[in-house]
Amino acid sequence: MLPQEIIRKTRNKEVITKDEIEFLVKGIASGSLADIQAASFSMAVFLNGLTKEETLNLTLAMRDSGETLNFEDINAPIVDKHSTGGVGDKVSLMLAPMLASCGVYVPMIAGRGLGHTGGTLDKLDSISGYKTNVDVKTFKDTVKKVGCAIIGQTSNLAPADKKLYAIRDVCATVESIPLITASILSKKLAAGLKYLVMDIKCGNGAFMESKKRAIELAKSIVNVANGAGTKTTALLTDMNSVLGLSVGNALELKEALDYLKGKTPNKRLDVVTKELCCELLVNSNVAKNKDTALKMLNQSIEKGYAYEKFIKMSVSLGADAKVLENYEENLPNAKYVRPIYAKSEGYIKEIDTRKIGLGVIMLGGGRTSPTESINYTTGFTSFCQIGDKVDAKTPLCYIHAEDESKIKEVSKLIVEAVKTSDKKTKASSVIIDKIS
Ligand code: URA
Numbered sequence: 001m002l003p004q005e006i007i008r009k010t011r012n013k014e015v016i017t018k019d020e021i022e023f024l025v026k027g028i029a030s031g032s033l034a035d036i037q038a039a040s041f042s043m044a045v046f047l048n049g050l051t052k053e054e055t056l057n058l059t060l061a062m063r064d065s066g067e068t069l070n071f072e073d074i075n076a077p078i079v080d081k082h083s084t085g086g087v088g089d090k091v092s093l094m095l096a097p098m099l100a101s102c103g104v105y106v107p108m109i110a111g112r113g114l115g116h117t118g119g120t121l122d123k124l125d126s127i128s129g130y131k132t133n134v135d136v137k138t139f140k141d142t143v144k145k146v147g148c149a150i151i152g153q154t155s156n157l158a159p160a161d162k163k164l165y166a167i168r169d170v171c172a173t174v175e176s177i178p179l180i181t182a183s184i185l186s187k188k189l190a191a192g193l194k195y196l197v198m199d200i201k202c203g204n205g206a207f208m209e210s211k212k213r214a215i216e217l218a219k220s221i222v223n224v225a226n227g228a229g230t231k232t233t234a235l236l237t238d239m240n241s242v243l244g245l246s247v248g249n250a251l252e253l254k255e256a257l258d259y260l261k262g263k264t265p266n267k268r269l270d271v272v273t274k275e276l277c278c279e280l281l282v283n284s285n286v287a288k289n290k291d292t293a294l295k296m297l298n299q300s301i302e303k304g305y306a307y308e309k310f311i312k313m314s315v316s317l318g319a320d321a322k323v324l325e326n327y328e329e330n331l332p333n334a335k336y337v338r339p340i341y342a343k344s345e346g347y348i349k350e351i352d353t354r355k356i357g358l359g360v361i362m363l364g365g366g367r368t369s370p371t372e373s374i375n376y377t378t379g380f381t382s383f384c385q386i387g388d389k390v391d392a393k394t395p396l397c398y399i400h401a402e403d404e405s406k407i408k409e410v411s412k413l414i415v416e417a418v419k420t421s422d423k424k425t426k427a428s429s430v431i432i433d434k435i436s
Helices: 003-011 018-030 035-048 052-063 091-101 120-124 136-146 159-170 177-190 211-227 249-260 267-283 290-302 305-316 321-325 353-362 404-417
Strands: 079-083 106-110 148-152 195-202 231-238 336-340 346-351 379-381 397-401 418-421 431-435
Touching (some): 003 018, 003 035, 018 035, 018 159, 035 159, 035 177, 052 177, 079 106, 079 177, 079 267, 091 106, 091 120, 091 148, 091 249, 091 290, 091 305, 106 120, 106 177, 120 148, 120 249, 136 148, 136 305, 148 305, 159 177, 195 211, 195 267, 211 231, 211 431, 231 267, 249 267, 249 305, 267 290, 267 431, 290 305, 305 321, 336 404, 353 379, 353 404, 397 404, 404 418
Parallel strands (some): 079 195, 195 231
Antiparallel strands (some): 231 431, 336 397, 379 397
Protein backbone atom coordinates (compact mmCIF):
# COMPACT_ATOMS: atom_id res chain seq x y z
CA MET A 1 0.00 0.00 0.00
CA LEU A 2 1.13 3.54 -0.67
CA PRO A 3 0.43 6.03 2.15
CA GLN A 4 0.05 8.95 -0.25
CA GLU A 5 -2.70 7.08 -2.14
CA ILE A 6 -4.67 6.50 1.09
CA ILE A 7 -4.26 10.15 2.14
CA ARG A 8 -5.36 11.14 -1.38
CA LYS A 9 -8.60 9.16 -0.98
CA THR A 10 -9.45 10.91 2.30
CA ARG A 11 -8.53 14.25 0.72
CA ASN A 12 -10.99 13.45 -2.11
CA LYS A 13 -13.74 12.41 0.35
CA GLU A 14 -13.54 8.75 -0.63
CA VAL A 15 -14.05 6.08 2.03
CA ILE A 16 -10.89 4.22 3.11
CA THR A 17 -10.89 0.54 4.12
CA LYS A 18 -10.14 -1.07 7.49
CA ASP A 19 -6.85 -2.42 6.06
CA GLU A 20 -5.83 0.99 4.80
CA ILE A 21 -6.57 2.56 8.19
CA GLU A 22 -4.59 -0.16 9.99
CA PHE A 23 -1.69 0.40 7.59
CA LEU A 24 -1.61 4.14 8.38
CA VAL A 25 -1.95 3.65 12.15
CA LYS A 26 0.80 1.01 12.25
CA GLY A 27 2.98 3.42 10.31
CA ILE A 28 2.28 6.23 12.80
CA ALA A 29 3.13 4.01 15.78
CA SER A 30 6.30 2.54 14.25
CA GLY A 31 7.51 5.78 12.74
CA SER A 32 7.54 4.35 9.19
CA LEU A 33 4.91 6.93 8.22
CA ALA A 34 6.54 10.36 8.07
CA ASP A 35 5.16 13.05 10.40
CA ILE A 36 4.22 15.15 7.35
CA GLN A 37 2.08 12.27 6.06
CA ALA A 38 0.38 11.82 9.47
CA ALA A 39 -0.20 15.59 9.56
CA SER A 40 -1.65 15.58 6.02
CA PHE A 41 -3.94 12.69 6.92
CA SER A 42 -5.14 14.50 10.05
CA MET A 43 -5.85 17.65 8.02
CA ALA A 44 -7.77 15.64 5.39
CA VAL A 45 -9.87 14.12 8.20
CA PHE A 46 -10.31 17.52 9.86
CA LEU A 47 -11.64 19.02 6.61
CA ASN A 48 -13.67 16.09 5.24
CA GLY A 49 -14.57 14.01 8.30
CA LEU A 50 -14.83 10.22 8.38
CA THR A 51 -17.81 7.88 8.18
CA LYS A 52 -19.01 6.11 11.36
CA GLU A 53 -17.36 2.90 10.18
CA GLU A 54 -14.07 4.62 9.37
CA THR A 55 -14.10 6.31 12.81
CA LEU A 56 -14.68 2.93 14.50
CA ASN A 57 -11.86 1.34 12.46
CA LEU A 58 -9.50 4.21 13.28
CA THR A 59 -10.32 3.89 17.00
CA LEU A 60 -9.77 0.13 17.02
CA ALA A 61 -6.51 0.38 15.07
CA MET A 62 -5.24 3.03 17.50
CA ARG A 63 -6.35 0.95 20.50
CA ASP A 64 -4.44 -2.02 19.12
CA SER A 65 -1.31 -0.01 18.29
CA GLY A 66 0.13 -0.95 21.72
CA GLU A 67 -0.59 -3.03 24.78
CA THR A 68 -4.21 -3.64 25.79
CA LEU A 69 -5.08 -4.42 29.37
CA ASN A 70 -7.63 -6.87 30.59
CA PHE A 71 -9.05 -7.33 34.04
CA GLU A 72 -10.80 -10.61 33.33
CA ASP A 73 -9.62 -12.02 36.67
CA ILE A 74 -11.76 -9.40 38.46
CA ASN A 75 -15.29 -10.61 38.93
CA ALA A 76 -16.96 -7.16 38.99
CA PRO A 77 -17.69 -4.41 36.46
CA ILE A 78 -14.70 -2.46 35.12
CA VAL A 79 -15.84 1.13 34.60
CA ASP A 80 -14.49 4.60 33.88
CA LYS A 81 -15.45 8.19 33.15
CA HIS A 82 -13.82 10.62 30.76
CA SER A 83 -14.31 14.36 30.49
CA THR A 84 -13.57 16.41 27.40
CA GLY A 85 -11.94 18.98 29.70
CA GLY A 86 -13.02 22.01 31.66
CA VAL A 87 -12.07 24.66 34.21
CA GLY A 88 -12.24 23.55 37.86
CA ASP A 89 -13.15 20.01 36.75
CA LYS A 90 -11.88 17.85 39.61
CA VAL A 91 -14.65 15.23 39.26
CA SER A 92 -12.30 12.27 38.56
CA LEU A 93 -10.58 12.71 41.94
CA MET A 94 -13.87 12.08 43.73
CA LEU A 95 -15.65 9.79 41.28
CA ALA A 96 -12.99 7.05 41.14
CA PRO A 97 -12.84 6.38 44.92
CA MET A 98 -16.62 6.81 45.30
CA LEU A 99 -17.28 4.18 42.63
CA ALA A 100 -14.62 1.87 44.05
CA SER A 101 -16.44 2.06 47.40
CA CYS A 102 -19.61 0.87 45.65
CA GLY A 103 -18.00 -2.34 44.38
CA VAL A 104 -16.91 -1.51 40.83
CA TYR A 105 -13.30 -1.22 39.60
CA VAL A 106 -11.92 1.95 38.02
CA PRO A 107 -8.66 1.78 36.01
CA MET A 108 -8.44 5.45 35.02
CA ILE A 109 -5.94 6.72 32.47
CA ALA A 110 -6.00 10.51 32.87
CA GLY A 111 -4.32 13.42 31.10
CA ARG A 112 -2.42 16.61 31.81
CA GLY A 113 -3.77 20.11 31.26
CA LEU A 114 -4.65 20.82 27.64
CA GLY A 115 -5.01 24.40 26.39
CA HIS A 116 -6.90 26.42 29.03
CA THR A 117 -8.28 23.28 30.74
CA GLY A 118 -6.75 21.64 33.79
CA GLY A 119 -5.61 18.00 33.92
CA THR A 120 -6.21 15.35 36.58
CA LEU A 121 -2.56 14.25 36.50
CA ASP A 122 -1.29 17.74 37.34
CA LYS A 123 -3.68 17.82 40.31
CA LEU A 124 -2.41 14.45 41.56
CA ASP A 125 1.20 15.52 41.06
CA SER A 126 0.67 18.10 43.81
CA ILE A 127 0.69 15.16 46.27
CA SER A 128 4.33 14.56 47.11
CA GLY A 129 5.37 11.01 46.26
CA TYR A 130 2.28 10.13 44.14
CA LYS A 131 3.54 8.56 40.92
CA THR A 132 1.36 9.11 37.87
CA ASN A 133 3.81 7.35 35.53
CA VAL A 134 3.92 3.84 37.00
CA ASP A 135 4.30 0.61 35.02
CA VAL A 136 1.32 -1.48 33.99
CA LYS A 137 1.91 -4.03 36.76
CA THR A 138 1.73 -1.43 39.57
CA PHE A 139 -1.35 0.07 37.92
CA LYS A 140 -3.14 -3.28 37.68
CA ASP A 141 -2.10 -4.30 41.21
CA THR A 142 -3.47 -1.03 42.62
CA VAL A 143 -6.77 -1.42 40.76
CA LYS A 144 -7.14 -4.98 42.07
CA LYS A 145 -6.12 -4.16 45.64
CA VAL A 146 -7.90 -0.82 46.11
CA GLY A 147 -10.60 -0.75 43.43
CA CYS A 148 -9.29 2.32 41.64
CA ALA A 149 -6.07 3.82 40.28
CA ILE A 150 -5.53 7.06 38.37
CA ILE A 151 -2.35 7.27 36.30
CA GLY A 152 -1.09 8.77 33.00
CA GLN A 153 -0.90 7.11 29.59
CA THR A 154 1.99 4.61 29.68
CA SER A 155 4.34 4.67 26.69
CA ASN A 156 2.91 1.43 25.37
CA LEU A 157 -0.79 2.21 25.72
CA ALA A 158 -2.24 3.47 22.41
CA PRO A 159 1.15 4.82 21.23
CA ALA A 160 -0.33 5.82 17.85
CA ASP A 161 -2.58 8.27 19.69
CA LYS A 162 0.33 9.72 21.63
CA LYS A 163 2.15 10.47 18.37
CA LEU A 164 -0.83 11.63 16.36
CA TYR A 165 -2.04 13.83 19.22
CA ALA A 166 1.30 15.65 19.38
CA ILE A 167 1.15 16.16 15.61
CA ARG A 168 -2.47 17.44 15.70
CA ASP A 169 -1.59 19.80 18.52
CA VAL A 170 0.86 21.68 16.31
CA CYS A 171 -0.95 21.55 12.98
CA ALA A 172 -4.37 22.87 13.99
CA THR A 173 -6.32 19.61 13.74
CA VAL A 174 -7.33 19.09 17.38
CA GLU A 175 -11.01 20.06 17.08
CA SER A 176 -12.08 17.26 14.73
CA ILE A 177 -14.90 15.02 15.94
CA PRO A 178 -13.62 11.73 14.39
CA LEU A 179 -10.06 12.45 15.58
CA ILE A 180 -11.15 13.36 19.13
CA THR A 181 -13.36 10.25 19.21
CA ALA A 182 -10.53 7.93 18.15
CA SER A 183 -8.02 9.65 20.43
CA ILE A 184 -10.11 9.47 23.60
CA LEU A 185 -11.55 6.03 22.99
CA SER A 186 -8.33 4.34 21.85
CA LYS A 187 -6.85 5.00 25.31
CA LYS A 188 -10.03 4.16 27.18
CA LEU A 189 -10.65 0.91 25.29
CA ALA A 190 -7.01 -0.14 25.70
CA ALA A 191 -7.56 0.02 29.47
CA GLY A 192 -10.03 -2.89 29.22
CA LEU A 193 -13.27 -1.11 30.26
CA LYS A 194 -16.70 -2.67 30.07
CA TYR A 195 -18.66 0.50 30.95
CA LEU A 196 -17.85 4.13 30.21
CA VAL A 197 -19.57 7.42 30.87
CA MET A 198 -18.49 10.54 29.00
CA ASP A 199 -18.75 14.02 30.45
CA ILE A 200 -19.02 16.21 27.35
CA LYS A 201 -18.40 19.77 28.47
CA CYS A 202 -20.31 22.46 26.65
CA GLY A 203 -19.95 26.24 26.92
CA ASN A 204 -17.38 29.02 26.93
CA GLY A 205 -14.89 27.07 29.07
CA ALA A 206 -15.09 23.89 26.92
CA PHE A 207 -13.51 22.84 23.62
CA MET A 208 -17.03 22.38 22.23
CA GLU A 209 -18.67 25.76 22.83
CA SER A 210 -21.97 25.12 21.09
CA LYS A 211 -24.54 22.55 22.16
CA LYS A 212 -24.83 21.36 18.55
CA ARG A 213 -21.11 20.46 18.31
CA ALA A 214 -21.12 18.94 21.82
CA ILE A 215 -24.05 16.68 20.88
CA GLU A 216 -22.30 15.68 17.64
CA LEU A 217 -19.18 14.69 19.62
CA ALA A 218 -21.24 12.85 22.25
CA LYS A 219 -23.08 10.85 19.56
CA SER A 220 -19.85 9.98 17.79
CA ILE A 221 -18.18 8.73 20.99
CA VAL A 222 -21.26 6.83 22.21
CA ASN A 223 -21.69 5.14 18.79
CA VAL A 224 -18.08 4.09 18.43
CA ALA A 225 -17.63 2.94 22.05
CA ASN A 226 -20.80 0.84 21.97
CA GLY A 227 -19.72 -0.51 18.56
CA ALA A 228 -16.46 -1.59 20.18
CA GLY A 229 -18.29 -3.45 22.96
CA THR A 230 -18.01 -0.94 25.82
CA LYS A 231 -21.44 0.11 27.06
CA THR A 232 -21.30 3.91 26.98
CA THR A 233 -23.57 6.87 27.71
CA ALA A 234 -22.72 10.58 27.70
CA LEU A 235 -23.88 13.54 29.76
CA LEU A 236 -23.62 17.04 28.34
CA THR A 237 -22.67 19.32 31.23
CA ASP A 238 -22.44 23.08 31.49
CA MET A 239 -19.03 24.76 31.29
CA ASN A 240 -20.16 28.38 31.24
CA SER A 241 -18.77 28.80 34.75
CA VAL A 242 -16.04 27.30 36.89
CA LEU A 243 -17.01 23.84 38.22
CA GLY A 244 -16.87 24.02 42.02
CA LEU A 245 -15.20 26.78 44.00
CA SER A 246 -11.50 26.23 43.28
CA VAL A 247 -9.33 26.31 40.16
CA GLY A 248 -5.66 25.29 40.18
CA ASN A 249 -3.92 22.03 40.98
CA ALA A 250 -3.43 21.67 44.76
CA LEU A 251 -6.42 23.96 45.37
CA GLU A 252 -8.70 21.63 43.41
CA LEU A 253 -7.23 18.62 45.13
CA LYS A 254 -8.10 20.19 48.50
CA GLU A 255 -11.66 20.85 47.32
CA ALA A 256 -11.95 17.22 46.20
CA LEU A 257 -10.64 15.91 49.54
CA ASP A 258 -13.02 18.22 51.41
CA TYR A 259 -15.84 16.78 49.32
CA LEU A 260 -14.79 13.21 50.12
CA LYS A 261 -14.78 14.21 53.80
CA GLY A 262 -18.40 15.36 53.40
CA LYS A 263 -17.56 19.04 53.89
CA THR A 264 -19.78 21.71 52.29
CA PRO A 265 -20.00 20.38 48.77
CA ASN A 266 -20.67 22.88 45.99
CA LYS A 267 -24.07 21.96 44.55
CA ARG A 268 -23.12 21.92 40.84
CA LEU A 269 -19.98 19.89 41.49
CA ASP A 270 -21.99 17.49 43.61
CA VAL A 271 -24.66 17.05 40.91
CA VAL A 272 -22.17 16.42 38.08
CA THR A 273 -20.12 13.95 40.15
CA LYS A 274 -23.10 11.95 41.36
CA GLU A 275 -24.96 11.94 38.02
CA LEU A 276 -21.87 10.52 36.28
CA CYS A 277 -21.42 7.91 39.04
CA CYS A 278 -25.11 6.95 38.82
CA GLU A 279 -24.83 6.35 35.06
CA LEU A 280 -22.09 3.79 35.67
CA LEU A 281 -23.67 2.10 38.69
CA VAL A 282 -27.01 1.68 36.92
CA ASN A 283 -25.58 0.71 33.50
CA SER A 284 -23.39 -1.95 35.12
CA ASN A 285 -26.38 -3.28 37.14
CA VAL A 286 -24.63 -2.66 40.45
CA ALA A 287 -27.57 -0.43 41.40
CA LYS A 288 -31.08 -1.28 40.24
CA ASN A 289 -31.97 2.41 39.73
CA LYS A 290 -30.73 5.95 40.28
CA ASP A 291 -32.20 6.21 43.79
CA THR A 292 -30.33 3.13 44.95
CA ALA A 293 -27.15 4.40 43.29
CA LEU A 294 -27.47 7.76 45.09
CA LYS A 295 -27.92 6.03 48.43
CA MET A 296 -24.77 3.97 47.83
CA LEU A 297 -22.81 7.08 46.85
CA ASN A 298 -24.02 9.11 49.84
CA GLN A 299 -22.98 6.26 52.12
CA SER A 300 -19.55 6.07 50.51
CA ILE A 301 -18.98 9.62 51.72
CA GLU A 302 -20.85 9.58 55.04
CA LYS A 303 -19.05 6.43 56.22
CA GLY A 304 -15.67 7.69 55.00
CA TYR A 305 -15.20 4.76 52.57
CA ALA A 306 -14.46 6.93 49.52
CA TYR A 307 -11.94 9.08 51.39
CA GLU A 308 -10.23 5.91 52.64
CA LYS A 309 -10.08 4.55 49.07
CA PHE A 310 -8.43 7.78 47.89
CA ILE A 311 -5.76 7.48 50.59
CA LYS A 312 -5.17 3.78 49.83
CA MET A 313 -4.87 4.46 46.10
CA SER A 314 -2.40 7.32 46.69
CA VAL A 315 -0.29 5.25 49.10
CA SER A 316 -0.23 2.31 46.68
CA LEU A 317 1.09 4.75 44.04
CA GLY A 318 3.82 6.16 46.27
CA ALA A 319 2.27 8.90 48.43
CA ASP A 320 2.79 9.28 52.17
CA ALA A 321 -0.46 8.58 54.05
CA LYS A 322 0.46 11.08 56.79
CA VAL A 323 0.68 13.95 54.29
CA LEU A 324 -2.78 13.21 52.97
CA GLU A 325 -4.48 12.54 56.28
CA ASN A 326 -3.54 16.05 57.35
CA TYR A 327 -3.92 17.56 53.90
CA GLU A 328 -5.07 20.99 54.96
CA GLU A 329 -1.72 21.63 56.59
CA ASN A 330 0.50 19.47 54.46
CA LEU A 331 -0.46 20.25 50.88
CA PRO A 332 1.59 23.13 49.49
CA ASN A 333 0.21 26.67 49.91
CA ALA A 334 0.92 29.76 47.81
CA LYS A 335 2.94 32.65 49.19
CA TYR A 336 0.30 35.31 48.41
CA VAL A 337 -3.47 35.01 48.83
CA ARG A 338 -5.52 38.13 48.00
CA PRO A 339 -9.20 38.86 47.36
CA ILE A 340 -10.29 40.13 43.93
CA TYR A 341 -13.30 42.48 43.92
CA ALA A 342 -15.69 43.33 41.09
CA LYS A 343 -15.70 46.91 39.79
CA SER A 344 -19.25 47.41 41.03
CA GLU A 345 -21.62 45.43 43.19
CA GLY A 346 -24.30 43.24 41.63
CA TYR A 347 -25.27 39.70 40.73
CA ILE A 348 -22.95 37.48 38.71
CA LYS A 349 -24.46 37.26 35.22
CA GLU A 350 -21.77 35.80 32.99
CA ILE A 351 -18.27 34.34 33.32
CA ASP A 352 -15.80 34.05 30.45
CA THR A 353 -14.63 30.70 31.82
CA ARG A 354 -11.82 30.19 29.32
CA LYS A 355 -10.12 33.30 30.72
CA ILE A 356 -10.21 31.84 34.24
CA GLY A 357 -8.31 28.79 32.95
CA LEU A 358 -5.83 31.09 31.20
CA GLY A 359 -5.41 32.97 34.51
CA VAL A 360 -4.17 29.77 36.16
CA ILE A 361 -1.60 29.31 33.35
CA MET A 362 -0.44 32.93 33.78
CA LEU A 363 0.10 32.22 37.48
CA GLY A 364 2.34 29.28 36.54
CA GLY A 365 -0.27 26.60 37.25
CA GLY A 366 -0.32 25.42 33.60
CA ARG A 367 2.21 25.04 30.79
CA THR A 368 3.26 27.31 27.95
CA SER A 369 5.56 24.62 26.49
CA PRO A 370 5.20 20.81 26.68
CA THR A 371 8.07 20.06 29.07
CA GLU A 372 7.69 23.03 31.42
CA SER A 373 7.37 22.33 35.15
CA ILE A 374 4.38 23.94 36.83
CA ASN A 375 3.37 25.59 40.05
CA TYR A 376 0.91 23.47 42.05
CA THR A 377 -0.15 26.08 44.59
CA THR A 378 -1.49 28.82 42.33
CA GLY A 379 -5.05 29.52 41.17
CA PHE A 380 -8.30 30.74 42.66
CA THR A 381 -10.56 29.78 45.57
CA SER A 382 -14.13 30.71 46.62
CA PHE A 383 -14.83 31.47 42.96
CA CYS A 384 -18.18 33.21 42.50
CA GLN A 385 -21.02 31.32 40.84
CA ILE A 386 -23.66 32.67 38.45
CA GLY A 387 -26.45 34.22 40.56
CA ASP A 388 -24.15 35.11 43.52
CA LYS A 389 -24.18 38.66 44.88
CA VAL A 390 -20.81 40.43 45.08
CA ASP A 391 -20.01 43.78 46.67
CA ALA A 392 -17.24 45.70 48.42
CA LYS A 393 -17.05 43.01 51.10
CA THR A 394 -17.69 39.88 49.02
CA PRO A 395 -14.94 39.20 46.47
CA LEU A 396 -15.23 37.49 43.10
CA CYS A 397 -12.62 35.02 44.35
CA TYR A 398 -9.25 34.81 46.10
CA ILE A 399 -6.14 34.67 43.97
CA HIS A 400 -3.27 32.38 45.08
CA ALA A 401 0.10 33.41 43.63
CA GLU A 402 3.78 32.67 44.13
CA ASP A 403 4.95 35.73 42.22
CA GLU A 404 3.56 39.02 43.54
CA SER A 405 4.17 40.78 40.23
CA LYS A 406 1.57 38.52 38.50
CA ILE A 407 -1.28 39.45 40.83
CA LYS A 408 -2.24 42.75 39.18
CA GLU A 409 -2.33 41.44 35.61
CA VAL A 410 -4.26 38.27 36.47
CA SER A 411 -6.71 40.12 38.76
CA LYS A 412 -7.50 42.48 35.85
CA LEU A 413 -8.19 39.47 33.62
CA ILE A 414 -10.59 38.01 36.22
CA VAL A 415 -12.45 41.30 36.72
CA GLU A 416 -12.89 41.58 32.95
CA ALA A 417 -14.01 37.94 32.68
CA VAL A 418 -16.83 38.20 35.23
CA LYS A 419 -19.86 40.31 34.32
CA THR A 420 -22.37 41.52 36.91
CA SER A 421 -25.91 42.83 36.63
CA ASP A 422 -28.17 44.99 38.84
CA LYS A 423 -30.95 42.45 38.40
CA LYS A 424 -31.04 39.07 40.11
CA THR A 425 -29.63 36.30 37.90
CA LYS A 426 -29.98 32.53 37.97
CA ALA A 427 -27.62 29.77 36.86
CA SER A 428 -28.88 27.35 34.20
CA SER A 429 -29.00 23.64 34.95
CA VAL A 430 -25.58 21.99 35.09
CA ILE A 431 -26.81 18.82 33.34
CA ILE A 432 -27.83 19.84 29.82
CA ASP A 433 -28.61 16.56 28.09
CA LYS A 434 -27.97 12.83 28.03
CA ILE A 435 -27.00 10.73 25.01
CA SER A 436 -27.50 6.97 25.34
N1 URA B 1 -8.52 14.50 24.74
C1 URA B 1 -7.87 13.51 24.09
O1 URA B 1 -7.36 12.57 24.68
N2 URA B 1 -7.81 13.59 22.75
C2 URA B 1 -8.36 14.59 22.04
O2 URA B 1 -8.26 14.58 20.83
C3 URA B 1 -9.03 15.62 22.75
C4 URA B 1 -9.11 15.54 24.11
